[in-house]
Amino acid sequence: MAEGKVATYIPGLAKANPDWFGICLVTANGTAYEVGDSRQPFTIQSISKPFVYGLALEDQGRQHVLSKVGTEPTGDAFNSISLEPGTGRPRNPMINAGAIATTSLIAGKTGPARLRRLLEMFGRYAGRDLALDDEIYQSENETGHRNRAIGHMLRNFDILTTDPIPSVDLYFQQCSVSVTAYDLGVMAATLANGGTNPITGKQAIRGEYVESVLSVMGSCGMYDYAGEWMYTIGMPAKSGVAGGIIAVLPGQLGIAVYSPPLDARGNSVRGIRVCDALSRHCDLHLLNRPSPGESAIRLKFTGAELNSNRIRTPEESQALHHDGGQIQVYQLQGNLHFASTEAVVHDVIANVDQIRHLILDFKKVLTLNESACRLFYEVLNKLSRLDRVVLFTHAEHLPLLRRYMKVKLGERYTELFRSLQENDLALEWCENRVIEAALPSRRDARSATPAQYELFENFTPAEIDVISSLLQRRTYQQSETIINAGDEANELFFLARGGVSVFVSVDSVSRKRLATFTGGMVFGEMAVIDRAPRSAMIVADTEVTCDVMSLGDFDRLGSTHPGIKIKLLENLSLCLCRRLRTVNRKLAVFD
């Protein structure tokens, strides 16, 4: 393929080798793929325009920039002057007139200061320092009469309010920035990634202006080829006369191609073909999105299907099995925007009659925008009026949600916006309310006598006396460690008063609760059974009183009182069996 002609209107450009051919694709996650001459330097030319437009938006604000440069495609060629009748406002920032007007808006007191600002901006996008190609710059400067004419025309219409020549000069400089296809790929990916360079993690442009930059690329980036480009390739794009071209698929990836021969419209021939092939091959057309989009509901279950890690008595478990359906948990995921959140809200409202407690779990949510916050606010408001409770969990990484609720709820914020760190704790809180309502007169689970211990069920008073003589009473302060992971397992604990929790370390600072026990329950039994070192840490949640049986006494019981040992082991099996059934039921929820 040897179609197209290397640009010659700037003498410096004519020296390019027409065979140079480089392609680079960079994902919004920062993975780069490159082939060919992707590290061959060339000048950015008109591809600078959208980036400088973004900087102008940051420097002057959208309103002022729009008063100087429009956003309408012209259907005309790149060097058309296309000023709006009457106002003299250039039609859009992608034609030269609009680009010169845009460049004039860059902040800075002196020419060198403004150039430095421009180069720093390009550097943030590319993730490395970029510099001018001086030869091309001189060449542009010497031959840029048409652009100087445009500058004076803009001055005539008061679009430029001072001497146009420094702005035209800065424009020549921005066009002469030396880049590679790899650089442009990263720059395009930065736009795809909401303005943050996905490799360095540094912000190149404020996120709110990215859509404006991409909009002008989308409607005007390919000059009089823009409509056909959108039709066939379907990504905002920009080309330059040195033979570069970039395309951006928002949220996904950036593409850059370098190949100097140009078609009659000034676009790289191979650049267009590569973008066309990639778009077709990889289904990158912006308007060809799968429907109806990802589901924001990762998992949905009730308090009857999955319980908190608080170990319940059989009576309590029965109550939760019966009434736990009043607790509805939505585990959300992905990017929460209007449409994805609307589907969640729609589902909640459709089931509102069943729901008394709603838990919204944000652990797997990547991002959330204001329209999603508004919908969650509406849900909270509606459910509160119906006397339902809404709990938000794992929402610390989404400060926008808290801020939004604070503003909207005002003085009702503390009462209504219940945000808990852990799903497990939220579930436990809701369960407690369900159990209180179902079993208003149940035994106080905070204390138990040996006759009430779950492992001593069906024991005769005489057997209780025998086994009680083997128990040693021990007390612990709140937060005291009762068992350490790695300890030898030589004791079995019966909880007489208070609560204890089992934790495993997640990392050096955080730990995860595996279980919480209350009065009457046995703990520390598993390591005793399989004679393994303690696998987790057990801590007193409150002041705690325990009855402790040594492993020796437990073992000896078989020869001294086999009948008691058998009852004890039967109760132990029953207890393990119940826990196994509970965990199996939990597991089924995740399937």
Added chain:
Amino acid sequence: MAEGKVATYIPGLAKANPDWFGICLVTANGTAYEVGDSRQPFTIQSISKPFVYGLALEDQGRQHVLSKVGTEPTGDAFNSISLEPGTGRPRNPMINAGAIATTSLIAGKTGPARLRRLLEMFGRYAGRDLALDDEIYQSENETGHRNRAIGHMLRNFDILTTDPIPSVDLYFQQCSVSVTAYDLGVMAATLANGGTNPITGKQAIRGEYVESVLSVMGSCGMYDYAGEWMYTIGMPAKSGVAGGIIAVLPGQLGIAVYSPPLDARGNSVRGIRVCDALSRHCDLHLLNRPSPGESAIRLKFTGAELNSNRIRTPEESQALHHDGGQIQVYQLQGNLHFASTEAVVHDVIANVDQIRHLILDFKKVLTLNESACRLFYEVLNKLSRLDRVVLFTHAEHLPLLRRYMKVKLGERYTELFRSLQENDLALEWCENRVIEAALPSRRDARSATPAQYELFENFTPAEIDVISSLLQRRTYQQSETIINAGDEANELFFLARGGVSVFVSVDSVSRKRLATFTGGMVFGEMAVIDRAPRSAMIVADTEVTCDVMSLGDFDRLGSTHPGIKIKLLENLSLCLCRRLRTVNRKLAVFD
């Protein structure tokens, strides 16, 4: 707000009440929200153009349509003639000239037949039969001189090859179709939903042409306001002079507004304001997409972290704990397109040294396109060359994947494309290979003597004799039901030879495996412990030999041989304890 003027150039339109105001938003899932006069009929006018364009693409193919009508925005007003110099091809199908050329491409032998085709097409989009407003049609027909002039001009350039008047007449008819804002909302949502009406579930246009329809709406739909519209509102849109306007956010939703007063460009004043407000409020700008997009990896775990439901011996469990890291499972989710799949593939390749068995689970995948298939093919190809095994599970609902692999793999298809229905079975298959490699000389798990039963561990030969006398040998044919759910639990089973599996019914046709046991293991013990009816069904996987102990003998053992009963209960507790640890470990994976 009383800005704008009701259109008067067609006398019929002038009768509209300027206060009529209806809004309808329909999600790509088919949920409709409407306010105001959303059921007030009015004529579709130019909003018909993109829909007719879609039908022309279906009738004539993209290439032929493009030879008659371009895709470039003109920056000119709706009634501009804008023919391409030389070819006479109208610049785009959204201006009247392009629309008339498009209408002429609709298939059908007679005028009424073509009108019927058009009305059927509109009806598929709207989900109900639509009809002409005859008064408006007469009115259009009587005053449409300019459009007739355009028709003759198109005939002059051979864009129309026959008498232009029937096509112009059909164009007047398509503009006179009577709709409501609700209808237009559903029609827009149909485009957002890839061409399928989300309420009726019926296809209105082939999915492959939706991007083309949306492209011309995006670049040319709002006439000389298209650029600013894309910049501020950012959705493909189309307006009509009766005061209707639609906007589409692909994959997410459609919006329709009806309010007759128009601005100088012929767009509904309130329509634009509503779209602007909704876009801002709900963050609907097409180019403002969160980055880097949803993760396609729902969950990732190894065969050391989570095992299949086949119950393993302690020795086998140890081997899996040690070597299970060679099995890597990726649970995928959402819409798999290039960028989301690339992230998965990138992760697989980065970990390829650890992976010997790769399981790709598609259960939670909503859609998958060809570029995703291509990437999975690349992974399969690369891993096969490295002598790794790839298994695909739950991929039945994605026939494209199978077809793609069949074409690409050719005669290697049967060997390389391993697709299993269940993740659990895939995991078991991989585990078996890992265990075979780790324990080449392990005991044949297909049969066991009573001395080898897990519950008789540490029994003396004399104790084995005693307990064996209580066992009753029983055999089952392959697939025979051993235990039915709901049965009374009065027996304990020791598996001497063969394999059995525990199933629960998922629905009337399918069942789910909870566990598989092999020689030496106990089953049916849980219901015996908690004296509950059988909770699941147990079936012989092979020919099976069991030793069965009655509940009566089990209970009596405590008084006749307390020492044996204690050992039995200790082994039972140990066995339950191990299963509880395994299930807890599984549960941690899902957290």
